[in-house]
Amino acid sequence: MDFYKEVEKIFKGYEQNYQLKLTKIDNNEVAFIGENYALGIGWSMDGIDLHYFTLDNLILCKFSLNNILNAKLTKIEREGILPSTTIYEKIINELIICERGFNNHFQELLQGETLSDYGNKEFVSNLEKSIIERELLPR
Numbered sequence: 001m002d003f004y005k006e007v008e009k010i011f012k013g014y015e016q017n018y019q020l021k022l023t024k025i026d027n028n029e030v031a032f033i034g035e036n037y038a039l040g041i042g043w044s045m046d047g048i049d050l051h052y053f054t055l056d057n058l059i060l061c062k063f064s065l066n067n068i069l070n071a072k073l074t075k076i077e078r079e080g081i082l083p084s085t086t087i088y089e090k091i092i093n094e095l096i097i098c099e100r101g102f103n104n105h106f107q108e109l110l111q112g113e114t115l116s117d118y119g120n121k122e123f124v125s126n127l128e129k130s131i132i133e134r135e136l137l138p139r
Helices: 003-010 014-018 065-072 087-101 126-136
Strands: 021-026 029-033 037-044 047-056 059-064
Touching (some): 003 087, 021 126, 029 126, 037 087, 059 065
Antiparallel strands (some): 047 059
């Protein structure tokens, strides 16, 4: 399975509508690059992982949206999410959970809001750093 092509199919037109650029990080991770942030979508045997990348004083920071939400969401907020079997369903379910978890402010979050208050920065791999920084840093 080509994860990049799957995501590209799922979000057809998304890049143009939201001025984002879909970039392949590796075989299991892609990122939507915005003006000053990136939304990473990764796939593993555990499911879909969502990461938010932002530049903080020209240093690339990575936050696990899954970790933030796992600590934050109640059982009630998770209700109504149907079990997913396809990549499409898994990604959409994670995005729905994000929307609920950020009190319907997920779109604002994706406009470059900082997550520094959450304090759960994650390790940024060299590959992520080289690809995403190249897109985000001013030329």
